Amino acid sequence: MSADTSIAGVAAALPIPNLDTDQIMPKQFLRGIDKAGLDRGVLYDLRFDANGAPRSDFVLNQPEYAGCRILVAEQNFGCGSSREHAVWGLVQLGIRAVIAPSFGEIFYSNAMNNGLLLIVVAQLDVDRFMNDVRNPATNRIDIDVARLQVRSRTHLAKFAMSARHRQMFLDGLDLVGASLASVEAIAAFERKHWEEQPWLQSVGAMVRARVC
Template sequence: MEKFTTLTGVAAPLPIINIDTDMIIPKQYLKTIKRTGLGTALFSEMRYQEDGTENADFVLNKPAYRQAKIIVAGDNFGCGSSREHAPWALLDFGIRCVISTSFADIFYNNCFKNGILPIKVTPEQLALLQDDAERGSNATLTVDLEAQTISGPDGGTIHFDIDPARKQVLLEGLDDIATTLKSDPAISSFEQTLGAQRPWI
């Protein structure tokens, strides 16, 4: 998994509450178990017209936000079903960070397992970041995970909280398997000791 240390990029404003996982990646795209190739389907029901052409009014179709790396979203982002395809689609599009006042628990956990940083902020902080994100190509934010800060285009800084263990996983780029393997010496030692004490197991 790619490490997350500092991210600087355009932030796309998506001030919609209760964006569920079916909005992020509709059910018809869930047939694959590949983590790549889903970026084109991200928010497909909002990004595309019925004839398949782009909806020019949707934020990620606007020239200023086509290369967005951050989404500044409304409350309760990622609610709905537990599909891991949602963070896969975000990541494949290029989104490495989502900022909101709250997230659905399963989506929040899945983000950390896939190298995406979900940041919880206060409503007041979100309003400031939404204002920054509305600036189009000038809507550049810098997220420093080590310092736990978000810096806006005018130099203002917001501090955010994060669980230390989750922070370390992103800083080191560790998925669940890699995290477990960090304890391999202790696991091997335990198995050897157990085997000597209880050879019948």
């Protein structure tokens, strides 16, 4: 991940409530053992017809929304199964942030821990943002993470996020990177733990000796 204080760019409206992870990343794209090619599967049944041809009426297939970086969605976005592939695919597709009134709980954690910024604002704010981005002439949104605010052509909204997630984004860290940033503190805790409770180090060996 790259460290940024803001995300700005083309935004697209997805006015579909309860858009679940099965729709975001259909099961046929979960066969691989790595993350390669997941961008192809994102919103597949909305983006492509039964013959695999792009649907011209779907917003992300329209030239005015090429290079879309931000989605404006409806409530409960990312509900359903816990598949992390949905997050990986959105990031591969170039989506950096999703704005919605609410998100599926597991999807929210997966996204924020993998560098996909999720922003919760009131339904009224979402409606105003959607109204702007539906017009190709005003389809840009700016998200300022340092100031915790989102701005479209005609609307400004504040949002909240945990201090941990905000710092991870500002530092350009996913969950693994954030953990590694604290490796010295983790090692110090481990040393202190064994110094204060040295008898615990041999518990496993003693149990094995008794069993065997």
